[in-house]
Amino acid sequence: MARRVARDVPGLIVKFGDYPLHHGGVGAIRSLGRLGVPMYAITEDRYTPAAVSRYLRRAFVWPTTGTEAPERLVEGLLRIGRRIGCPTVLVPTDEEAAVLIAEHQGVLGADGRFLFPRVAAGLPRCLASKQGLHELCSEHGIPSPATVFPRSYDDIAAFAETARFPLVAKNREAFLRRSRPAVHGTTRVATREGLLRLARGWGERPGVILQEYLPREEAEDWIVHAYFDAESAPLAMFTGVKVRSWPPHAGMTANAYVVDNPELADLAARFVKQIGFSGVVDLDLRFDRRDGQYKLLDFNPRMGAQFRLFESESGVDVVRAMHLDLTGRAVPEGEQRVGRRYVVENIDLPALLAYRRSGYTTPHAPARASGTELAWFARDDLRPFFTMLVRLVRPGVRHLFQLWRMWRIGRRADRSTG
Structure with a gap:
C-alpha cells in the first residue's frame, strides 16, 4: 500500500469554523502521514490536537467562523497553496469546506494547484441542505423520514395542530447553522407546546425542517x-x-x-x-x-x-x-x-x-x-491525545454537560406527555 501512494503529493486538511477537538482531521493526518505523504492542516491555533501530530509537517493557523465571505476563504486557500508550493490534495472536514471547494473549483483547481474530486458545482450544497437532500431522495426513490419545510410561524402553528409528536427539528442549511442557527443540532421536540415555544424564537422565516421521529426502540x-x-x-x-x-x-x-x-x-x-x-x-x-x-x-x-x-x-x-x-x-x-x-x-x-x-x-x-x-x-x-485531554478539561466538559442537560430535559418532557 505504501509503495502505491504518491509521496510527493501532499494533503491539506481544510476546515472552517471553531471546533479544535476534531478527531477526523487527526485521523486523516495519521492515515496519509503514516504512508509518507507530507501533511498540512488549517487549525484554530498552534495547540490543537491536529497541530501537534508528529505526522503534520505544518499547521496553518487561520481562525475562521465558517461565515466569512466565500471570496475571502478562497483567497486564504490560494495563499496557503502558494506556501506549500506544489499540487496538493484537499481533504475537507466540514460541509462549509466541501461546498466552498465545489462552488469555486475553477479557481482552486487552476494550474493544478489543488487536487479534489470534480462534481456539479451546486451538488454538495444541495446534499448538505436538509431540504435539498430530502427532495433528491424523493426524486430518486430513496427512503427518508417524512419532512415538512415551514416558511413562517403560521406554517408551524398550522402544522402543529395535526402533527404527530415527538418530532425532530433540524437546521435547514449547512451554512446557516453557524451564522443563524435555529437549533443547536438535531433537536427532539416532544409536544405541540414545546414546538410553538421554540418557533417563537425562529423569526419570520424559520430556517428549520420538521421531520418524522423514528423511535429508537424500533x-x-x-x-x-x-x-x-x-x-x-x-x-x-x-x-x-x-x-x-x-x-x-x-x-x-x-x-x-x-x-x-x-x-x-x-x-x-x-x-x-x-x-x-x-x-x-x-x-x-x-x-x-x-x-x-x-x-x-x-x-x-x-x-x-x-x-x-x-x-x-x-x-x-x-x-x-x-x-x-x-x-x-x-x-x-x-x-x-x-x-x-x-x-x-x-x-x-x-x-x-x-x-x-x-x-x-x-x-x-x-x-x-x-x-x-x-x-x-x-x-x-501520543501528543494529539494528551492535547485533547488538556483542552477538554474546562470548555469540553462544559459542552458535554450542556448536551447531557438538553438530553435530560427531552427525556423529562417525554415522561410528562407519555
Whole structure:
C-alpha cells in the first residue's frame, strides 16, 4: 500500500469554523502521514490536537467562523497553496469546506494547484441542505423520514395542530447553522407546546425542517463511508452500525462496528450514481423496523469524523482511496475488515451511561470486536491525545454537560406527555 501512494503529493486538511477537538482531521493526518505523504492542516491555533501530530509537517493557523465571505476563504486557500508550493490534495472536514471547494473549483483547481474530486458545482450544497437532500431522495426513490419545510410561524402553528409528536427539528442549511442557527443540532421536540415555544424564537422565516421521529426502540443507526471516482463508481465502500452517539441517538458517532450490509451498500451506490456525485461520502441512515426500510438522514459530501473505523484488507480507507485516485494510481481492491470497532474516548463514556439508562440495544453489533481503533490515542502519535485531554478539561466538559442537560430535559418532557 505504501509503495502505491504518491509521496510527493501532499494533503491539506481544510476546515472552517471553531471546533479544535476534531478527531477526523487527526485521523486523516495519521492515515496519509503514516504512508509518507507530507501533511498540512488549517487549525484554530498552534495547540490543537491536529497541530501537534508528529505526522503534520505544518499547521496553518487561520481562525475562521465558517461565515466569512466565500471570496475571502478562497483567497486564504490560494495563499496557503502558494506556501506549500506544489499540487496538493484537499481533504475537507466540514460541509462549509466541501461546498466552498465545489462552488469555486475553477479557481482552486487552476494550474493544478489543488487536487479534489470534480462534481456539479451546486451538488454538495444541495446534499448538505436538509431540504435539498430530502427532495433528491424523493426524486430518486430513496427512503427518508417524512419532512415538512415551514416558511413562517403560521406554517408551524398550522402544522402543529395535526402533527404527530415527538418530532425532530433540524437546521435547514449547512451554512446557516453557524451564522443563524435555529437549533443547536438535531433537536427532539416532544409536544405541540414545546414546538410553538421554540418557533417563537425562529423569526419570520424559520430556517428549520420538521421531520418524522423514528423511535429508537424500533430503529437502528447505520453508516456508509465510501469513495466514488469521476464516473461515480465506488472504489472503496464500507458499511457499519452505530452502537452509541453523543448526544444520545442524535449526535456524532461515539462507538461503532464494521458490519457487512450488501443491501445498504447497493442503496448508497445506486443513489450516488443517480445524482452523479464524485468523492468521499459519509451517510447516516436509520433502519426502521416498522417497515423494514433504511431511511437516509444525512448525506455528508466529505470525509466523516469516524472514517478510520473503516479499512479494507488491503489497507485502504476513504482518505487513502481519494489520494490514490486523484494522483492517478489504482485503488487496491479488498474486503472491509468486519468486526472492527471504533471508539471516541472523550465522548463514549457519557454516551455509555446515557444508553444504559435508555435500554437501547444494537442487535447487529458483533459480540466481540476483531480489533479496535481509538480516535485519539495512538502509540506512534501520543501528543494529539494528551492535547485533547488538556483542552477538554474546562470548555469540553462544559459542552458535554450542556448536551447531557438538553438530553435530560427531552427525556423529562417525554415522561410528562407519555
